[in-house]
Amino acid sequence: DDSGRRGVRVFARSGEGAWTRHATGSLGSAVPAPDAVEGVWPPAGAESVALDGMYERLAEHGYHYGPVFQGLTSAWRSGEAWYAEIALPADTDVSGYGIHPALLDAALHTLAAATGGAVEEVRLPFNFAGVGLYATGATALRVQLTPVDESGDTVTFHLTDP
Numbered sequence: 001d002d003s004g005r006r007g008v009r010v011f012a013r014s015g016e017g018a019w020t021r022h023a024t025g026s027l028g029s030a031v032p033a034p035d036a037v038e039g040v041w042p043p044a045g046a047e048s049v050a051l052d053g054m055y056e057r058l059a060e061h062g063y064h065y066g067p068v069f070q071g072l073t074s075a076w077r078s079g080e081a082w083y084a085e086i087a088l089p090a091d092t093d094v095s096g097y098g099i100h101p102a103l104l105d106a107a108l109h110t111l112a113a114a115t116g117g118a119v120e121e122v123r124l125p126f127n128f129a130g131v132g133l134y135a136t137g138a139t140a141l142r143v144q145l146t147p148v149d150e151s152g153d154t155v156t157f158h159l160t161d162p
Contacts, residue, residue, distance in 0.1 A: 004028055006098070027098070027131060041142060041162075042083045046076035049113055058112065068092055071106030075113040080147050084110040087140040098133045099159075103141060107159055110145045114152075135161060 005028040011019045055070050071086040086106040094100045138161045148154040
């Protein structure tokens with residue numbers, strides 16, 4: 001709009017059912033760009049986390065992700081911090097998006113990796129703050145997830161393209 005903000009709405013549906021709006025908000029350019037992430041990737045000493053069967057376990061409990069939304073490809077842990085790589089299938093069109101919804105969703109799947117894909121408590125983010133977008137057209141991202149407190153209910157995500 002005229003103030004540099006962009007409206008955003010998040011919808012989902014099951015199969016051919018009706019679309020349900022789950023969130024609305026706005027994005028703008030008020031957040032200053034962070035410093036570039038430099039160094040070895042994944043960070044030295046980070047331990048690889050097996051993701052084998054994670055999406056299958058989620059599907060067994062009713063959380064079905066189509067092929068475009070199964071973008072979490074690798075994950076690591078170092079202390080309380082989690083690191084991941086995510087990617088869209090090669091033929092996914094990202095034009096028209098600041099960040100493709102499936103790519104953002106896959107970044108959030110790092111939360112599922114943090115629980116080993118356990119589904120007793122699927123954690124879905126519902127409040128975002130301090131979000132900034134500094135480049136468009138990404139088809140792959142690196143994710144850093146850091147808990148803000150001991151509860152693990154609040155986390156910081158940092159996404160960068162390779």
